[in-house]
Amino acid sequence: MKNLSWFNKLAFFCNIVLTVLTFLAYVLPFLAPTWFPFLSVLTLILPLFLILNALFFMYWFIQFKRQMILSGLVLLLGITFINKFYKFSSKNIETSDKDxxxxxxxxxxxxxxxxxxxxxxxxxxxxxxxxxxxxxxxxxxxxxxxxxxxxxxxxxxxxxxxxxxxxxxxxxxxxxxxxxxxxxxxxxxxxxxxxxxxxxxxxxxxxxxxxxxxxxxxxxxxxxxxxxxxxxxxxxxxxxxxxxxxxxxxxxxxxxxxxxxxxxxxxxxxxxxxxxxxxxxxxxxxxxxxxxxxxxxxxxxxxxxxxxxxxxxxxxxxxxxxxxxxxxxxxxxxxxxxxxxxxxxxxxxx
The missing domain is CATH 3.60.10.10 (Endonuclease/exonuclease/phosphatase)
Known part of the structure; x- marks a missing residue:
């Protein structure tokens, strides 16, 4: 943190806040909404969190700062969620009369x-x-x-x-x-x-x-x-x-x-x-x-x-x-x- 400019310090603080919110969104599908109904709203915007984490990762990576590890770990943990949001390819399977x-x-x-x-x-x-x-x-x-x-x-x-x-x-x-x-x-x-x-x-x-x-x-x-x-x-x-x-x-x-x-x-x-x-x-x-x-x-x-x-x-x-x-x-x-x-x-x- 000491070697960061004031702008990068602010950016890293925002990165930390985003990381906390993303982790909460990861956990919330396993928790009943009646426990945390207000926080459950975060699940609606989890894809946005993933996109923002990717942008932060690229921002730190371009500067070759170790802060990129934070967003990198978040993206790695969220890799199983990506298919729910975006599919890169579709199946091409032969059809049948029994379908x-x-x-x-x-x-x-x-x-x-x-x-x-x-x-x-x-x-x-x-x-x-x-x-x-x-x-x-x-x-x-x-x-x-x-x-x-x-x-x-x-x-x-x-x-x-x-x-x-x-x-x-x-x-x-x-x-x-x-x-x-x-x-x-x-x-x-x-x-x-x-x-x-x-x-x-x-x-x-x-x-x-x-x-x-x-x-x-x-x-x-x-x-x-x-x-x-x-x-x-x-x-x-x-x-x-x-x-x-x-x-x-x-x-x-x-x-x-x-x-x-x-x-x-x-x-x-x-x-x-x-x-x-x-x-x-x-x-x-x-x-x-x-x-x-x-x-x-x-x-x-x-x-x-x-x-x-x-x-x-x-x-x-x-x-x-x-x-x-x-x-x-x-x-x-x-x-x-x-x-x-x-x-x-x-x-x-x-």
Whole structure:
């Protein structure tokens, strides 16, 4: 430290603070959000921490300062997190007639309230589904109030669970294969829920979960955050972080309900849905368990699933059991007909 300029001393202090925050973000997926709900927010920006650590490492490396060791160690410890954020290559596996394709998509009530100023959003979604032709389609925020515009005739089997009086909303599973059993998993004191369907694929039964966890309610254009940064509105910033913290606690409860439910299933599992949280979170780690994250197995790039203005957020997932082979994974960053983006995977039961 003595041989550092005043600027480098300040830079190294910031480097130390960043290191502490990064280590906390590494540990938080293993700790229940109810213990440290406020700190759990750090898991949302762990990729940013990794990028900043890489910049610090390069800064010290160029000067050949031993301070580079600090960020170097942080990056080395975080190497297992990189695949969750960015995949450098995708799989190229031969397809088969026995494969089946699963798509998951939060359609935001099929634009019922015209969030997107276009009249043909529902029709575009219908055309997109028909064009990609998945065998199993899991939809979150489905609305029977708007479904007249999206008649999915290619699916003879469906499990649809709605709630609400005037406007019916909920989750839906559409399938080309027979559904032999279905059910709904209620979440306490929440408008969110999960559903499941046991689907006969050839000789096998596969359980498909379609889940929608508590939202943290940050708009895609992050206007709330931007306004608070510009206006330095401390009170409103505290309200936002409190709201996110409360959402994380609810997500933990919901995730644990799903974890308990799936323990009783003896069939191969596929879990789809909008988890409203990052791949570095406690709820992701809990729900995924020993399943495969299809993006990690066969995706490419950032795998963005939320139309967030400044950040390639991945909060929608498809998990598959280890008795399945993940042959491909696709996200659709240019198909903006909701605040979420669809994801699709090709699977084969081994």
């Amino acid at each position: 089946f394709i699963v798509m998951s998509y939060n359609v935001r009530l099929l634009n019922l309230f015209n969030w997107i100023p276009r009249d043909n959003v529902a029709e575009d979604i219908l055309h997109f589904v028909n064009e990609n032709n998945p065998d199993i389609l899991c939809i979150q925020e489905y609305s029977t109030s708007a479904s007249a515009k999206i008649d999915l005739k290619i699916y003879p089997y469906r499990a649809i669970f709605m709630k609400g009086d005037k406007i019916k909303t909920g989750n839906a599973i559409f399938s080309k294969f027979p559904i032999v059993n279905e059910g709904k998993i209620e979440f306490p004191k929440s408008n969110n829920d999960a559903i499941f369907a046991d689907i006969k694929i050839g000789k096998d039964l596969v359980r498909v979960y379609n889940i929608h966890l508590q939202s943290i309610k940050i708009s895609p254009d992050v206007s709330e955050i931007s306004e608070n940064v510009e206006g330095i509105n401390q009170q409103k910033s505290q309200q936002i972080f409190k709201r996110i913290s409360e959402a994380f606690k609810k997500q933990q409860q919901q995730a644990e309900i799903i974890m308990d439910h799936k323990k009783g299933c003896k069939y191969p599992l596929v879990i789809c849905g909008d988890m409203n949280n990052s791949a570095f979170s406690y709820v992701y780690r809990g729900i995924k368990g020993d399943l495969q994250d299809c993006f990690e197995q066969a995706g490419k790039g950032f795998g963005q699933t939320y139309n967030f203005r400044y950040y390639p957020a991945r909060i929608d997932y498809i998990f598959a059991g280890n008795n399945m082979r993940v042959k491909s994974f696709t996200n659709f960053p240019d198909f903006v007909n909701s605040d979420h983006l669809p994801v699709m995977t090709r699977l084969a039961i081994e």
